[in-house]
Amino acid sequence: MREQNFMTDPSSQTGMLCSLTQRVMIISPLPDRVRSLLVALSAECFDVFSLHEFNKGMLPALQPELLVYDALPLPLPSEGHTLEGGAELLADARDYHVPVLVLLDAPSFEEHKDEEFPGAELLKWPALPEEALSRIHSMLENRPAQAGSLEDIRVFKDIRVDLRKMKVERSGVRVELTKTEYDLLLYFIHSDGSVLTREMLLDDVWGSQFYGGSNVVDVHIKTLRKKLKDSAVSPRYIVTVRGAGYRLADDGLH
Template structure:
């Protein structure tokens, strides 16, 4: 059963001048009903699904996917296995932010261990809205820049997506295509942790069967060309036991 919930008016009754598209996935919609209502009241077009659907994701192309990962008491083991599989699938194939709703105890254990954003749920919808708006705005800025061929700036680096050129001031940094793809992915990932397995799928492709150490080799080469330091990183930080992420702003 699917429900596409599209709202064009705010809670004050005024027409929305602009909307953002979100996909909200929950096997038990009652758990996220208040969040769905708050999002539609704040000019988000929300498409609500009961289960993951790659076809719907490809056709709707949302700016953000919100995924209800709270356990189902009747089948926690099966649900947790299914959740982890879908999470890995999402992190490896999507260039779309993924926000995972989790109970507090599980949220703390998962943070910095997957290429997703994590939010405590249940919580107040108003507090959740602030984080969702921040993630969606960042994703929209990156999307607009890439579509228009505009430069993307991170700290003192400038990326020209059309020409695939990276510069620092007047200096052009000579990167291979793989190094360029890695850097661009980190900069457009909004700081979330990228596992080695996810980077293999995203940058090298799902048909690439080399070990994950190939990621470490290319990260080392990329850092060297960026004059980055693994101990005190400016661009790419190592998350021990998990992978890599964009260094703090």
């Protein structure tokens, strides 16, 4: 995946200092066909990232305020860059409360213009950059108050935790956890890879009033691993540190 940052150098703008910016992510397999929009956004002090493909995890990593999705047909048949092929992108953006401006060619726009796409708007492309900018400004101004905030989301590798809904997903599939398992997973994610002793886990997850043995930690980690399809032998998420406790498998935290 190639990434380009098109943020304009403030010194190159006459009389303008980009002290505050908003981040826009553009997904396009052929950036040249949206270059006029890239230039226009940069000229208005937007922090613009252009990527060729969409991958899970990029929204919490880059935290854009708005996403532009180029769904125009490709010269050769290819999956992904159509309105239907972008279903996963639209669903992810909706989950993260990131509004999406979808660019469509004239036939696709006429076909879909009367349909509703929650969290997304359609724009016939090519269009004047000023028209696209107007739509982007309007979408940013009119989004719900909580939209664009990723404070309620935690991501570790392909595990996604929605704090507001207390919902856990692995590779997009819901994982049903007990309250203690949920708290345990969240504690690991917030630990940033530090080694956690059984005593620390007992005090902070079960509470100081818990008087059971420390083996309760091992039992719950075993069931948590099973639900996450993890393995103590070849751990992907939780590593056993002999003689000490446990830690996250690596630095895959966003």
